[in-house]
C-alpha cells in the first residue's frame with residue numbers, strides 16, 4: 001500500500017497543479033470578459049452610429065444595433081460559461097476526487113485507472129481525462145460492482161470488462177488523508193465516517209458513497225413512472241436529489257433545472273434539501289407543495305384547510321361531537337370509490353344535470369340558467385365535455401356582443417356619458433386624434449367622438465360579464481359539488497358508503513356554505529372542476545418528483561399525472577410513515593401502477609437504513625409490522641433509553657436535564673418530538689427555560705439547529721442527532737392509527753433516542769422491545 005500511496009500522491013499533485021493552472025487561466029479570462037461586458041454595456045450607444053436620414057441610413061442603424069446586441073450577448077454568455085467553469089474548478093480544488101476503479105475493458109491491453117469526482121477534469125494539452133464526473137457512464141462501475149466481471153451502459157451499447165481494483169479516498173485541501181483498497185477491506189469505512197458525523201442544517205450530497213441499490217434509482221431511465229418504497233432513513237430523498245443532478249448532466253443539452261419539479265411536504269423540508277444541487281454544481285429544481293398548488297387554484301373561492309390542520313384535528317379533536325363523522329368523511333373522500341363517483345358524475349352530466357348561473361345586466365336577466373342549460377344540452381354532444389363548455393362560452397360572448405349593440409341605443413348610456421369625468425373625456429378625445437388626422441371642427445370628428453364615448457361606456461359596463469364568461473364562472477361549480485352530497489352519490493349507485501353518510505353529507509354542505517373547503521374535499525373538488533372545464537396542464541415540466549409520497553391520495557396522484565402530461569414521475573415514500581388519515585389505506589404503492597400502466601412502471605425497494613445507529617434501527621423496526629425486513633447499516637451506538645416518570649412535572653424536569661446532557665456530549669441538533677402541535681405548545685411552555693429552545697410550527701420555513709420542540713408530522717423527512725420522545729405513554733399513543741406517527745418520530749434519530757413516559761408506556765413497545773431498549 002505504501003507504494004500505492006506514493007503513486008497516488010504523485011497523481012494528486014498532478015491533478016492539483018492542473019486545477020491551479022486552469023483556475024488562473026479562467027480567472028484571467030473571466031476578469032477580461034467581465035471588463036469587456038461592462039465596457040460594451042457602457043459604450044453601447046457611443047459605438048453606434050444613429051442615422052435616420054434616409055431609409056438606407058435607417059437600415060444601417062438597425063443592423064448596427066443588432067450586431068452590437070449580439071456581440072454583447074455572446075460576451076455575456078462566454079462570461080457566464082467561464083464563471084461556471086471557475087466554480088467547478090474551485091470545487092475540484094477542495095476535493096478533486098473520491099474514488100478510483102481500475103477497469104480492464106474487454107479487447108484492450110491493460111486496465112485503465114479511472115478516478116471519479118464531482119466533475120470532469122481534462123488535461124488541455126492532450127485531452128486526457130484526469131477525473132471523470134460521477135455521472136459519466138463508466139463511473140457507474142464504481143457504484144455497482146465489487147472486483148470481478150463488470151459492465152456499464154453507454155449510448156453505443158454495453159461495455160464489458162474486468163474491475164481489477166477499487167479504491168476510496170479522503171482528500172482534503174490537496175492532501176491525501178486516507179486511501180482504502182476496498183477490494184481487500186470489507187465494509188465501507190468512508191460511509192461509516194460520514195454517517196458517524198453530526199447532523200447538518202442542510203442535507204448534503206452523497207456522491208462519494210452512493211450505494212448500489214440507490215444508484216439504480218439515480219440512473220433509472222427507462223420507464224415513465226419510478227416508484228421507490230424505502231425504509232425510514234434509507235436514502236430516498238438523497239437518491240432523488242442525486243437523480244436530479246444525474247438527469248441534468250445526462251440531458252444537459254436539452255433539459256433545464258426549471259423543467260424539473262420536486263413536490264415536498266413543507267417549506268422547512270424544501271429549505272433543508274435546497275443545498276444538495278448547488279453543492280453538485282447544478283441549479284436547483286423548482287420546489288412546490290401540493291397545498292401551495294391547491295391554494296393557487298382554489299384560494300380565491302374558498303378558505304382551503306391545510307393538511308396539518310386536518311391532522312391536528314384528528315389528533316386532538318377526539319372530544320368533538322363530529323369527530324367520527326369527520327373521520328368517515330376523510331376515509332371515503334380519499335377512496336377509489338369516491339374517485340369513481342366523481343368520474344361517474346361527470347359522465348352523467350354529459351346528458352343532464354349541469355347547473356349554470358344566469359347572466360344579468362343592469363338588473364335584468366340577459367340569459368337565464370335554464371336557457372344556458374337548454375342551449376348546452378341541445379348542442380353537439382359528440383365533442384368532449386370541456387369542448388362543449390368552450391362552445392357554450394363562445395355563444396354567451398356572442399350574446400354579450402349583441403347586448404352591447406342594443407344597449408348603445410338606451411338612455412342610460414347618455415346619462416352616464418354626461419357623468420364622465422374630465423380625464424375620461426380627455427382620453428377619448430386623444431384616442432380620436434391619434435386614430436386619424438381628424439379636423440376637430442368637422443362634423444365627422446364629433447360623430448366619431450360620440451360613437452367612441454357610447455362604446456366606451458357600454459363596454460366598460462359589460463366588462464365584468466365578459467370576464468365572468470371567459471373564466472367559465474357561468475358554471476355553478478360549488479353547487480355541482482354540493483349536489484354530490486345532496487343525493488347524487490347515492491343516485492349514481494354502486495358505491496359502498498360509510499355508515500355515517502348522512503352526517504358526512506351534512507358537515508360537507510355546511511362547510512361549503514361557509515366558504516370553507518375541508519382538506520379531503522379540495523382535490524376531489526378540483527378534479528371535478530377540471531373534468532368539466534378541461535385540465536390545466538403544464539407541458540413544460542419534464543420530470544416530477546414526489547417525496548413523502550405515502551401522504552398523497554389517489555386523487556392527488558391522478559391529478560399530478562394530468563397536470564404534467566409530458567413528465568416522467570419519480571415517486572418516493574414509505575407506507576410505514578403514512579401519517580395522514582387519508583393514507584390509512586397505503587399498504588404498498590401497488591395501486592400507483594394504474595397511473596401509467598404496468599409496462600411503464602418500475603418499482604425499487606430500499607431496505608437498508610443509513611440514518612440511525614444499528615441499535616436505534618433494531619428498536620424502531622420492532623414497532624411496525626414486517627419491520628424485520630429493514631436492515632441496519634453496521635454503525636454502532638448506544639441502545640435507546642426509556643424513562644418512566646410519575647407525573648408531568650417530573651417529565652419536564654428530566655427532559656430538561658437530558659437535553660443539557662446531550663448538548664454537553666456534542667449533539668448539535670436535539671428534537672423534543674411531540675404527538676401534535678397542541679402537545680408541542682404545552683411542552684414548549686414547560687421547557688422555555690432551556691437555553692435557545694425553539695418551537696417549530698407548521699409555517700416555520702428553516703430547519704433549526706440547536707434544541708427544537710416539534711410535532712412529529714413536521715419532523716418527517718428530516719433528522720436530528722438526538723431525539724427525545726416527549727411523552728411515549730399509553731395514554732398518548734394508544735390508538736393503532738398512531739403507530740406510524742410514533743414510528744416516524746422515533747426514526748428521526750441519528751445517534752441518540754430517549755423515550756419518556758408519564759406512567760405506563762405505549763403498547764407499541766412490546767415485550768420484544770425490552771431487548772432493544774434500556775429501561776431507567
Ligand SMILES: Nc1ncnc2c1ncn2[C@@H]1O[C@H](COP(=O)(O)OP(=O)(O)OP(=O)(O)O)[C@@H](O)[C@H]1O
Nearest residue numbers: 206209210211232233234235236237238610611717
Ligand atoms: N449512500 C449514502 N451515503 C451517505 N449517507 C447516506 C447515504 N444514503 C443515505 N444517507 C444518509 O442517511 C440519512 C437519511 O437519508 P434520507 O433522508 O435521504 O432518507 P429517506 O429515505 O428519505 O428517509 P425518511 O423516509 O425517513 O425521510 C441522511 O443523513 C443521508 O445523508
